[in-house]
Amino acid sequence: MIKKSCLYIFLFFSFYSFSQKIIEKTLNSDFVDTDRKIKIYLPQGYDPDAEKNYPLAIVLDETYLFDVFIGNTVLFAAKDKAPKQIVVGIEMSKTRKKDTYFNINNGKFTADNEKFYQFLKNEVLFYVESNYKTSPFISLVGEGAAANMIANFLREDTPFINSFICINPTFSDFIGGQMQEFNLPRYQKEDNTFYFYTNNSTSFSDIKQTKIDELQKGLASLEIKNFHVINDVINTKNSVAAISEAIPRALSEVFEIYSAISKEEFEKNIKDLSPIDAISYLENKYLDIEYLFGSSLGIRERDIYAVEKIIIEKENGDQLLNFGKMILKLFPSSPLGDYYIGRYYEEGKNIRKALKHYKIGYGKMDPADPNADAFYENILRLGGR
The missing domain is CATH 1.25.40 (Serine Threonine Protein Phosphatase 5, Tetratricopeptide repeat)
Structure with missing residues (x-):
């Protein structure tokens, strides 16, 4: 209880300290049907006139995942386990399925999914990289069906996302075939480093656990030197608790190179x-x-x-x-x-x-x-x- 209380106190003061560094912006989109709000967290010490740049994390669903993710980035940076990051939270449509939930009959994007995908790729990323001091390292973070949306960025001919953090993922039944179509071995030709994180959880249904387990085994069979597959299993009875565990576990792996030599x-x-x-x-x-x-x-x-x-x-x-x-x-x-x-x-x-x-x-x-x-x-x- 004491340890948990200390964690809550830390998170409270972390949220309080970064609350004054969050910028809200409305993007007039040419892709999604309505204007979308995004929240931009700038880390302590951010100076638009300085030479220092920061990794960028795009978090789908700013309603709850955004604050939790920032709290973890603040802690990791304070402990010198990861660099400070610029974090962007994306407002989702009121019916979240419209943005990220795929066609269950074939696993393909719906028209609305494709619009949201292009919105992220061509408008959110363009706006943030044009207006803030970002480094080349980009993470996409999502939970549930948003994780499936993130995984589809693997299809890009020229990879530009470094870190795919898929939390409590709801993948389509066709994700295995889609991964084969993405031709992941081609990533080894890139002069860059990539990370793909997924977590399974004992809180999921047996069917969902089996689906994720099969995907993780398939990805584990890949031997791509610069494409790091992180297959995680979280033992918990609560899917919300799985989220709180998955984020720091993902950050620990993704930013391993940043940490001092262990x-x-x-x-x-x-x-x-x-x-x-x-x-x-x-x-x-x-x-x-x-x-x-x-x-x-x-x-x-x-x-x-x-x-x-x-x-x-x-x-x-x-x-x-x-x-x-x-x-x-x-x-x-x-x-x-x-x-x-x-x-x-x-x-x-x-x-x-x-x-x-x-x-x-x-x-x-x-x-x-x-x-x-x-x-x-x-x-x-x-x-x-």
């Missing part, structure tokens, strides 16, 4: 690499973060330390120079780049160059930094002042 990531992707490959992995991780999410993080010190042992202990430390140069490239204000370059030269007995880089690194440090004295000891040890 023990699992190190064990799976890094520990067996050569020093030069470990350096490349770390460099590419941060280049991807900057490109996809518009977040120039520099480089986290904990990630530097995560691969340090590989660089120092393998190949006699010969890659220390490249390691230091990579850090300086991504994080020029960090003293660590100069430290590793200095260590490289010291181990090669080139004391003059080692001392030079130790001094440059120390000059970047705040005297109040608790590590400053230890860093200065390198200078004293080599006879410098």
